[in-house]
Amino acid sequence: MLEFTGENEMEQSREELWPYFTDPDILAEAAPGCKEMILESPHEITAVLAVGVGSVKPEFEVDAVVTNIEYPEVLELTAVGQAPRNEFEMTATMELVEQEDGGTVVDWEAKADVSGTIVSLGSRALKSVTNRLVKKYFSDMQAIIEEGREAESKLEEAPADATENMDVEIES
Template identity: 80%
Template sequence: MEQSREELWPYFTDPDVLAECAPGCKEMVLESPHEITAVLAVGVGSVKPEFNVDAIVTELEYPEKLVLKAEGNAPRNEFEMTATMEMIEQEDGGTTVAWEAKADVSGTIVSLGGRALKSVTNRLVKKYFADMQAAVEAGEGAESKLEAAPPEALEDFDIDLEEEAA
């Protein structure tokens, strides 16, 4: 993206902008500066679960890094995810936004196979970043509203995907 990290940061940390850009987002509520609840409808083939999602910001380093852990539940489907976003400053003053997610998905959505799930995930991620780029270019107002959770808030939100994957 052509903008600086400082210019982009508010867009990626404003739940209102995130809700507009996230494919399938029906609702997103900032419960506290570090906790978000959302309703996401994700369709993979004939399976279209609607997930109730709880997310918490576990790490935030302005304007470089944001780590979010989330768990979502839908009838006969669930997931746990850790997502990391890093904003890397480029020599020309622009920014590369690097995004990575590790997820543990279970339920009927998995029965469609890894290839279908990966294809849909890639399409949704591309759409999200395209919509975010459009919001930034349109100059829509954005306000950074997220901060890292205090340690005591993380105790109730225990997702450690790296250990599970080992």
């Protein structure tokens, strides 16, 4: 089990940020290695992500389900990804915390079970790459927001039975 946590300070209010973090078109543009992202339903996303860790560069087909939304504060999802000789299962949570100066701190955490050749690189390498990708994601997201690009919140929480088909069993 790999666990990742972090925070990112942004100048905008969480109400201003929310549409950007819940618009799959914006997410696809900001997510490093994202080759494709499709909103299958308001709570289901499929994506193709190419992630390089050292000499291992798998291209994952990802299925994600939004498991919790509390506007404009919390977004949670579960995802499974498969690539040749690699796979992962994860849960991710993002919380937008309002600051007194009007800005927002984005607290995030992810827990992942990873298997395959990518694991041979070790958790230190995986964490290093993940931290670099997350930093790039927030930098790209900030640039999109500062451009004043239109964003539309399109994600909704899945009904309780929607995650039953997913094989995600990650313990806290």
